[in-house]
Amino acid sequence: MTNVNVGRPVGYLCVAAALALGSLLVTGGGTVPSDGPPPTPSNPPAAAPSCTQTRESLRPTGLTPAPGTMPAGSTMAVIAGRGRLIAGVDQGKYLVGYRNPITGELEGSDIDVVRQIAAAIFGDPNRVQFVVLNIADRVRAIERGQVDLVVNTFTVTCERQQKVEFSSAYMTVSQRVLVPTGSGATEIENLTGARVCTSLGSTTEVVLRALPIGLDVVSLPGIPDCMVELQRGRVAAVSSDDVILAGLAAQDPQTKVVGRPLARSFYAVGMSPGAPDLVRFVNAVLERARSDGSLAVSDQRWLRALNPVPQPAPARYRD
Amino acid sequence: MTTGVAADTVGRPRRLLRAASTTPQRLRRVAASLVVGCLVIVVVSVLDGVARTDAVHASGTRIAVLTADAAELYRSLADADATVTSGYVSGGLEPAPVRARYDEDIARAADRAMHAAGRLPVGDPAAVPVAMIGIQLPVYTGLVETARAHNRLGLPLGQSYLDRASRLMRSTILPAAEELRQMQTAALAAAYRRGGTIPFAVLLIGAAVLAGVVDHAVLERRRTNRVVNIGLLVVGAALVAALLWWVVAVVVAGNRLDGARQHSDAATALDGARIAVLQARSNESLVLIARSGGGSSEQGFTTQVERVLGPGGDGGLLADAVRSVPDSAVRIGAIRTALVDWRDAHRRVRELDDGGQYRLAVASVTGADPAGSGVAFERLDAALASAIDIERVAFTVDVGRADSALTGLTPGPAVLGLLAAGAVTAGIGRRVGEYR
Numbered sequence: 188m189t190n191v192n193v194g195r196p197v198g199y200l201c202v203a204a205a206l207a208l209g210s211l212l213v214t215g216g217g218t219v220p221s222d223g224p225p226p227t228p229s230n231p232p233a234a235a236p237s238c239t240q241t242r243e244s245l246r247p248t249g250l251t252p253a254p255g256t257m258p259a260g261s262t263m264a265v266i267a268g269r270g271r272l273i274a275g276v277d278q279g280k281y282l283v284g285y286r287n288p289i290t291g292e293l294e295g296s297d298i299d300v301v302r303q304i305a306a307a308i309f310g311d312p313n314r315v316q317f318v319v320l321n322i323a324d325r326v327r328a329i330e331r332g333q334v335d336l337v338v339n340t341f342t343v344t345c346e347r348q349q350k351v352e353f354s355s356a357y358m359t360v361s362q363r364v365l366v367p368t369g370s371g372a373t374e375i376e377n378l379t380g381a382r383v384c385t386s387l388g389s390t391t392e393v394v395l396r397a398l399p400i401g402l403d404v405v406s407l408p409g410i411p412d413c414m415v416e417l418q419r420g421r422v423a424a425v426s427s428d429d430v431i432l433a434g435l436a437a438q439d440p441q442t443k444v445v446g447r448p449l450a451r452s453f454y455a456v457g458m459s460p461g462a463p464d465l466v467r468f469v470n471a472v473l474e475r476a477r478s479d480g481s482l483a484v485s486d487q488r489w490l491r492a493l494n495p496v497p498q499p500a501p502a503r504y505r506d
Numbered sequence: 507m508t509t510g511v512a513a514d515t516v517g518r519p520r521r522l523l524r525a526a527s528t529t530p531q532r533l534r535r536v537a538a539s540l541v542v543g544c545l546v547i548v549v550v551s552v553l554d555g556v557a558r559t560d561a562v563h564a565s566g567t568r569i570a571v572l573t574a575d576a577a578e579l580y581r582s583l584a585d586a587d588a589t590v591t592s593g594y595v596s597g598g599l600e601p602a603p604v605r606a607r608y609d610e611d612i613a614r615a616a617d618r619a620m621h622a623a624g625r626l627p628v629g630d631p632a633a634v635p636v637a638m639i640g641i642q643l644p645v646y647t648g649l650v651e652t653a654r655a656h657n658r659l660g661l662p663l664g665q666s667y668l669d670r671a672s673r674l675m676r677s678t679i680l681p682a683a684e685e686l687r688q689m690q691t692a693a694l695a696a697a698y699r700r701g702g703t704i705p706f707a708v709l710l711i712g713a714a715v716l717a718g719v720v721d722h723a724v725l726e727r728r729r730t731n732r733v734v735n736i737g738l739l740v741v742g743a744a745l746v747a748a749l750l751w752w753v754v755a756v757v758v759a760g761n762r763l764d765g766a767r768q769h770s771d772a773a774t775a776l777d778g779a780r781i782a783v784l785q786a787r788s789n790e791s792l793v794l795i796a797r798s799g800g801g802s803s804e805q806g807f808t809t810q811v812e813r814v815l816g817p818g819g820d821g822g823l824l825a826d827a828v829r830s831v832p833d834s835a836v837r838i839g840a841i842r843t844a845l846v847d848w849r850d851a852h853r854r855v856r857e858l859d860d861g862g863q864y865r866l867a868v869a870s871v872t873g874a875d876p877a878g879s880g881v882a883f884e885r886l887d888a889a890l891a892s893a894i895d896i897e898r899v900a901f902t903v904d905v906g907r908a909d910s911a912l913t914g915l916t917p918g919p920a921v922l923g924l925l926a927a928g929a930v931t932a933g934i935g936r937r938v939g940e941y942r
Contacts (some may be wrong), residue, residue, distance in 0.1 A: 271862040278662065278797060285662040286797075291597025291868065316862035411666035436537040438661045 199449045215328040218319070227399045239343045243357045244505035245287045245469030246462055254310030262465040263308055266335055274301040274307060275320040275337035275457075281413035281434030283340060292319050296430070297338045300357060300476075304336070307472045321408045323388030326350050329459055330430050336469065337457040340431060347457070354456035354469045356500035357482060360428040363447030365435055367417070372424065372444045376400055381423035383415035388425065396452045410435065417442070430453070431496050433493045453500050474502060527916070530941045536722055537934035540741070543715035544927035547748065548920045558701055562759065562912055565697035565766075566905035568625055572809055573694050574898060575625075576687035579618040580773040583683055584784040590650055594668055596872040598717070601660065612647060621866070622686065632689045635682035636807040642679045646671050665795070672792070684781075688780035689746070691774055698767050702760040703906065705752055710751045716742065719930075726937075737933015739741035744926035748919035751854070751941045755915045762908035768903035771830035773894055776841075779814045779823040779921045780890040781847065786810035787883055790852060790871055794859065804856065815842065827893075830936070831900075837893045844886040850880040 265389055266272055269434035276297060284297035302312035319340055320328050328334045329351050340360075343353045361439045364383070366372050375482040376385075379400050387406040395404045407413055413425040414435050425435065432444045456469050476482040482499045488495050590609045593600040600608075623636045649671035656664030658774030723738045789806040816822035824845075828838050851870065855878070858867040866875075 279666060281662050286665065287597075287660060288594070288657040288662065288664055289598050289660050291595075316864070317797060320681070409666075411663055414582075414663055415666045435663075438656070438663045467564060 189477055190192050192504065193251070193343070200454055232308050236484045241343050241348060243503045243505040244353055244470055245466045246506045247467045247474055249471070251307050251468060251471045251475070254307060257308065258464075261468075262335075262462040263468055263472045265456070266307055266465075271314045272301070272305045272336075273318060274304075275325060275339055275351055276301060276411070277322075277332035277339045278317075278319045279409050280340065281438055283430055283434055283459050283491070284338070285434070287371045290498075293441050293444065296485050296489040297340065297454075299489070300473075300482075301336075301340045303476055303481065304472050307468070313445050314463045321388075322386040323408070325457065340454055341430060342428075342452040343455050344390060345451075348361060352459045352460040352464060352466050354458070355473055355502035355504070356431070356453035356455045357473055357476075358454040358486070359500045360430050360452055360454060360497055362394055362426060362450040362452070363427040363432055363444050363448060364446045365417070365432045365442050365444050366423065368441050368443050370423070370445075372445060372454070375402070375426070378402060378424055381425045382421070384416055384422040386410050387412065388453060389427070390421070395426055397448075414439070421431070429493060430490055430497060431492060437492050470502065470504070477502070509880045518586060518869070523897070524700070524925075530938045530942075531939050533934050533941075537930055537938075539932040540715065540718055540722070540934075541927045543718060544710070544741075544745075544923050547708065547712050547715060548923035548927070550711055551748070551919045551923060552916055553920070554705050555706055555912075556754075557908075558705075559761075559916055561697045561700035561731060562763065562905065562908050565694055566764075566902070568921060569690060569697055570901065570905065572622055572625055572745070573687070573690040573774075575622040576690045577773075577781075579622065580680065580683040580687055580781055581617055581777075581784065582611045582615035582618065582681055583643075583675065584788065586615065587672055587680075588784055588788040588791065590668070591788055591795065592872055593664070593670060594873070595794050596655075596656070596792050597868075597869055600654075603672065608650075609807070610641075615639075615689050616643060628782060632686050632693075635685040635751050637687075638682040639686075641680075642674060646679060649674065650818045660787060669795075672788075676788075682880060687777070693771060695767075698763050698893070701912075702756075702763045705756055706753050709749060712745055712752075713845075715926075716745045716749070719745065735933045735937065737929045737936065740929035741926045741933065744922045748922035748926070751919050751922070755911050757937065759911040760909040762904045762911060766901050766904035766908060768830045769904060772827040772834060773897035773901060775823045775830065776827040776894045776897060778888060779827070779841070780811045780887070780894065781885070782810040782823065783848075783890070786812045786852075790855065790879065794855075794864075794868060794871060797864070807852065815849075826898075830925055831897065834893065834897070836898065837889075840892060841886065841889045844889050847880040848879060848886050851877070851882040854925045855879045 188304040209276050215271070220506060240326050242273065248429070252258060252263075253269075255267070257267045268471055276293060277284040278293055280295065280297075283294055284293065284295045287294050298317075303313045308314070318328070318334050319335075320337065322339075325337045325339055325341060326347055329337055337351075341358075343356060344410055347353075347382070349417075351359055354445070356480075364378070366378075372381075375398065380403065382403045382405050384405040384407060385395055386409055389406075392404065392406050405413075405416070407416070410425065410427050410431055413422065413427075416422045417425050418439065425432065427435075427448070429444065429448075436444055437443050458466050477499050483496075486499070530744070566777075586608050589604060589611060592602040617638050621635055623633070623640070626633050627634065649667050653664040653667035653671060656662075656667065719738060719741050723734055723742075726732075727734060735752075786807045789810070793804060793807075812822065812824045814824055815827055820842075823913075824838050824842050828835050854872045855867045858864075858870065869875045870878030871880050873884070875881070
């Protein structure tokens with residue numbers, strides 16, 4: 188699902204899988220509202236046995252060790268020895284992960300998550316080397332060991348779980364549509380035949396292509412590229428997760444977010460399956476960020492334009 | 507064809523001489539054929555002289571100016587893009603000098619493009635790339651201004667506009683400028699060829715007519731046993747003078763043109779070097795902006811620097827420049843050292859960035875660090891600029907000398923040819939008169 192060249196059937200299948208996960212969590216956790224009809228494809232193909240549902244993350248082993256005292260031989264000790272955490276992020280998603288052009292620094296809710304993890308390892312949130320990744324390059328960067336972890340609006344899917352171990356979810360989001368304020372479109376169905384832009388290799392691309400309403404889906408390397416196309420009048424709408432669209436709308440008052448949620452998904456930190464200790468460690472960091480309110484404070488700081496501010500997702504573990 | 511005409515001219519006097527019934531008639535026919543020969547020399551000389559003077563003059567003025575325009579246009583465009591890109595890397599609002607440099611680059615690029623457009627002859631294929639630049643440059647500046655407006659508001663969308671602008675520059679505008687530059691370089695080379703070739707037509711026809719005159723004089727002396735006719739002496743002297751004029755002018759001009767060509771070859775190589783290092787400079791900033799680590803984008807830097815330095819560090823475009831103008835070895839050596847310094851500074855930038863020291867890497871590139879890559883690049887660029895200036899000035903001097911060597915080549919030998927024609931009529935006419 189991370190590549191465009193994945194065939195349509197797999198796409199359908201993964202939408203079905205994501206929805207399966209969504210409904211599972213709705214009945215289990217009960218914290219996610221279930222408004223909006225699911226974008227069920229008209230004729231879902233038979234499920235392939237390899238990928239039917241997402242699995243949960245690894246349970247943290249108690250509290251995180253104090254900064255600077257990572258257990259010998261652990262992945263965290265390797266990172267500590269290197270002196271910096273290498274994190275795959277984005278720099279174009281306003282409020283989520285973006286470069287502030289005035290300070291030149293990266294900021295946003297995703298960046299806060301990275302800094303929390305760095306602070307837990309080093310006691311210093313600035314010991315981070317940021318590597319900016321295109322949406323389509325995130326899985327590969329983890330596979331090649333180019334980064335320790337990816338915090339870049341990374342949606343948990345069972346397809347990706349074959350190559351990536353995800354942390355517990357730190358944010359629940361839903362896919363919606365951004366249109367110019369003058370547009371009459373209020374739902375995705377009003378955009379039949381129109382050019383709708385999203386990022387290449389994203390789950391939102393799969394959802395859009397699966398919609399049986401004849402959209403002309405355009406996929407570009409990043410969502411900001413879609414925004415430029417929208418401003419230049421070359422596409423009619425941009426579809427992505429609500430937090431990302433909120434960042435676009437905040438940069439251009441002549442746009443608005445419309446329509447029901449098309450899909451519901453969970454952002455998590457992506458890591459290598461070969462580093463389960465790091466996954467448990469990150470889950471412990473997230474656990475603490477949920478309980479001491481720092482995650483909610485960060486979301487409130489960056490994403491208050493969204494109403495309501497997205498809630499931290501409940502953590503579920505497979506042990 | 508030329509030799510055919512010459513053979514005819516040689517053969518005709520004898521045939522006519524034998525065929526004619528009376529001596530005066532024969533002499534008149536000899537005179538007529540020699541006059542025609544002289545007039546042919548006049549015509550061929552004027553035609554060749556005009557073509558040659560035009561070619562050298564054009565190479566010294568129009569084409570050389572267009573070549574300089576094209577190089578300057580390319581450099582200004584590449585520098586504008588590198589400036590706006592490195593201004594963005596440093597973060598914050600652009601410092602006034604950076605903004606001023608960009609404005610100057612755009613103004614100079616627009617000025618050079620207009621200047622070049624005005625000098626191109628109607629129907630010149632080089633008008634196509636010039637028009638492309640004229641169409642796309644406003645689009646580019648529009649995208650850059652949109653990026654600036656967003657940056658000023660602290661919005662990251664500016665980077666997407668900047669990225670788009672830079673892609674437009676690198677994929678469309680710079681290739682058009684490069685096409686113009688190559689067209690003008692080729693036109694300049696063609697002009698040298700036209701200006702410096704041996705004037706076969708003039709020399710062969712001239713030699714043939716001269717041979718005819720000498721032949722006639724020898725036969726007459728044998729037939730009449732009288733001293734050589736004054737008129738024929740004047741004819742011979744005028745023809746020899748015309749031919750010498752041609753030989754000397756062409757040899758001297760050819761020498762000067764060779765010198766000019768060497769300087770323009772060196773300037774072309776150095777222009778190429780300056781463009782290559784500007785592209786490498788842009789690449790350095792773009793890699794930092796993309797923040798995606800080195801990898802494939804770093805390859806762009808290495809390739810450009812290798813074009814200038816050569817694979818072993820002692821070849822490339824700089825070696826081409828020295829081969830063309832051996833006197834420039836010291837200057838070029840200094841450029842080579844400056845480039846190696848910059849490459850070393852760039853390697854430290856990459857080490858800093860790859861080692862997680864992003865801020866130090868940025869400080870090095872933007873010139874905040876006096877031992878950094880930005881400062882080293884400025885030194886290199888200044889050295890290249892002054893070396894290019896020296897070659898262009900030397901080129902202009904040599905083409906000017908070639909031009910003055912050809913002064914009078916169009917009217918001079920032609921007047922001598924007319925004089926010879928007149929002397930033929932007068933000289934042989936006097937003999938004919940003796941038969942009355």
